[in-house]
Amino acid sequence: MKKLLVAGIAAAAFCGVPALAADMPVKAPVYKAPAAFSWTGCYIGAHAGYGWGVARAEGDFADSKPRGFVGGGQVGCDYQASNWILGVDGSFTGSRMHDQRTELFPAGPFSRLDTFATKIDWLASATARVGYAWDRWLIYARGGGAWIRDRFNDSGTAFIVTFNEGNALTRTGWTAGGGVEYALARNWSFLVEYDYYGFGTKSVTLAGCGGPGCAGSASETFPLKQNLSVVKAGINFRFGSQ
Numbered sequence: 001m002k003k004l005l006v007a008g009i010a011a012a013a014f015c016g017v018p019a020l021a022a023d024m025p026v027k028a029p030v031y032k033a034p035a036a037f038s039w040t041g042c043y044i045g046a047h048a049g050y051g052w053g054v055a056r057a058e059g060d061f062a063d064s065k066p067r068g069f070v071g072g073g074q075v076g077c078d079y080q081a082s083n084w085i086l087g088v089d090g091s092f093t094g095s096r097m098h099d100q101r102t103e104l105f106p107a108g109p110f111s112r113l114d115t116f117a118t119k120i121d122w123l124a125s126a127t128a129r130v131g132y133a134w135d136r137w138l139i140y141a142r143g144g145g146a147w148i149r150d151r152f153n154d155s156g157t158a159f160i161v162t163f164n165e166g167n168a169l170t171r172t173g174w175t176a177g178g179g180v181e182y183a184l185a186r187n188w189s190f191l192v193e194y195d196y197y198g199f200g201t202k203s204v205t206l207a208g209c210g211g212p213g214c215a216g217s218a219s220e221t222f223p224l225k226q227n228l229s230v231v232k233a234g235i236n237f238r239f240g241s242q
Contacts, residue, residue: 037136037183039085041240042077045191049232051097053197055118057204057224061154062101064118069096070230072122076129085131089142093230095120102156114156121149121168123197123230125175136183146175146197148228154206154220163218165208171226173199181236189236194229201225 052067076089100117124147131140153166179193201223210218 037133039078039080039131039133039138039183039238041238042075043189043236043238044073044075045234045236046073047071047091047093047191047193047232047234049230051095051120051123051228051230053097053226053228055099055150055152055224055226057116057222059222061222062103062114062116064099064101064116066097066099066118066120066228068098070094070123070232074234074236078129078131080133083133085129085133085138085140087129087131088127089129090126091124093123093232095122097228112156112158114154117153117155119151120228121151123148123228125195125197127175131181138181138183138189139178140181141176141178142195143176144174146173146199147171148173148197148199148226150226152204152206152224160212161210162212162214163208163210164214165206165210165218165220167204167206169204171199171202173197173226177230183238187238189238191234191236192232193234194231197228197230199226199228 048071051070053065055064055066070093072091072093074089074091076087078085078087098119100115102113102115105112105114125144127142127144129140129142131138148171149168150171151166151168155164175195175197177193177195179191181189181191183189203221204224205219205221207219210216
């Protein structure tokens with residue numbers, strides 16, 4: 001009799017569990033949207049691209065139009081406030097931009113055949129940048145100071161006089177540009193950028209040999225105006241991004 005009573009109580013309890021469970025409220029799973037990407041932090045990266053420009057010397061010189069491959073690296077830091085991004089950026093770009101132009105300047109029997117060549121060794125810049133972000137997308141503008149390392153050479157003949165003069169110098173100017181950057185992952189971003197470099201009109205002195213058979217010394221000083229454009233793609237490793 002006791003055994004039957006215990007069995008009955010157990011059966012009743014077992015049958016009541018589903019009913020009790022059915023009466024309990026079921027909580028729906030809570031969806032948590034992923035946190036928006038943060039651009040706040042510093043970065044280091046590399047870039048490569050193509051540059052072109054004009055080096056225009058006043059006087060009897062052929063304009064030089066250097067162009068070619070560029071590549072280098074950049075470092076910087078950004079701070080995000082709402083959707084706005086403020087930052088600073090420094091870059092160094094090695095260059096294979098070069099050109100050589102030859103022109104004949106008629107002057108009777110003393111016509112001058114002139115070859116003017118330009119080679120750009122590197123570009124550098126230190127800029128501020130401002131941008132607007134949509135989560136992982138960032139569009140930005142940048143501007144600041146720029147430096148360029150040039151090699152100029154002027155050679156040719158004028159009647160029986162031959163000359164060959166050159167110089168390597170660093171010029172200071174400015175740069176402005178902008179681009180688009182996309183965060184591929186928490187710490188990696190990809191960018192495409194255009195920059196314009198202006199170095200104004202400044203005095204350039206070339207020195208070398210001159211005279212019959214280039215037997216003596218010679219030098220010349222002239223104003224030269226130079227500007228460049230660069231298009232590049234790059235990748236950044238970002239520290240502290242979320």
